[in-house]
Amino acid sequence: MHHFFTEPSQICETEIFIEGSDFNHMKNVLRMKQGEKVGISDGQGTDYTCEVERFEEGAAVLHILSSEKSYSELSSRIVLFQGLPKGDKMELIIQKAVELGVWEVVPVSTRRAVVKLDDKKAAKKVQRWNSIALGAAKQSGRSLVPEVKPVMGFAEALEYARELDITLIPYEMAEGMEKTKEMISSIRSGQSIGVFIGPEGGFDEEEVEKAQDMGAFPITLGKRILRTETAGLTVLSILMFHLEQ
Numbered sequence: 001m002h003h004f005f006t007e008p009s010q011i012c013e014t015e016i017f018i019e020g021s022d023f024n025h026m027k028n029v030l031r032m033k034q035g036e037k038v039g040i041s042d043g044q045g046t047d048y049t050c051e052v053e054r055f056e057e058g059a060a061v062l063h064i065l066s067s068e069k070s071y072s073e074l075s076s077r078i079v080l081f082q083g084l085p086k087g088d089k090m091e092l093i094i095q096k097a098v099e100l101g102v103w104e105v106v107p108v109s110t111r112r113a114v115v116k117l118d119d120k121k122a123a124k125k126v127q128r129w130n131s132i133a134l135g136a137a138k139q140s141g142r143s144l145v146p147e148v149k150p151v152m153g154f155a156e157a158l159e160y161a162r163e164l165d166i167t168l169i170p171y172e173m174a175e176g177m178e179k180t181k182e183m184i185s186s187i188r189s190g191q192s193i194g195v196f197i198g199p200e201g202g203f204d205e206e207e208v209e210k211a212q213d214m215g216a217f218p219i220t221l222g223k224r225i226l227r228t229e230t231a232g233l234t235v236l237s238i239l240m241f242h243l244e245q
Contacts, residue, residue: 001049002030006042008044036052041142043144045144046143047067048065050063070143072141076191076193076239076243077104079195080097081157081161082197082232086199095133097236098132100236102146106160107150110199111203111206157196158210158216161216166191166192167215168195169211170195194216195236
């Protein structure tokens with residue numbers, strides 16, 4: 001069953017209206033027929049099972065068969081603070097992070113990041129990245145679309161993370177797997193979590209010190225050095241396994 005998102009304003013008592021690119025995809029790409037079932041999420045935690053009722057000028061009209069609270073979301077909000085990687089790696093990171101249950105992705109410009117984006121390029125990238133997040137949310141059956149925030153500097157990202165209950169920062173110099181396991185085990189359902197991941201060159205020591213001063217907890221991911229596109233997904237996988245209910 002195909003899955004789409006819509007705004008609550010497009011939902012009536014018994015019908016849902018789908019417009020724009022999703023309408024075109026339903027009608028002209030998927031060539032959906034009357035009576036065909038489709039899943040709809042309102043982005044606020046409710047999922048609907050519908051069937052195609054009719055196609056109007058510029059809109060697909062769906063009849064609501066049933067609705068229920070979504071159970072596809074983790075109990076905790078996880079924010080991935082990803083140091084800007086080279087090439088198209090960010091697209092892969094966002095796609096997989098959304099599949100693993102991330103709540104938000106914050107691209108971070110760090111000291112050792114090779115990629116430097118001016119405001120115009122950054123805005124265009126963020127638009128593209130949010131499109132990737134939408135596609136991944138549809139594919140993985142999420143009930144909401146995680147937002148990719150505008151690119152932040154490291155200090156701005158740390159300030160943003162202050163509102164979270166727990167902040168983790170994998171660091172190659174961190175020691176003690178037992179301490180890492182204890183930290184992960186102590187995270188409770190419902191707590192908000194930030195995960196800081198460095199770019200290809202890793203974090204500068206001063207950046208790690210500033211993160212720790214803010215309250216971030218350094219963790220180790222083992223004896224091997226993980227690529228930037230692997231490290232964040234590893235932490236998200238561990239957290240998903242720990243928090244999934």
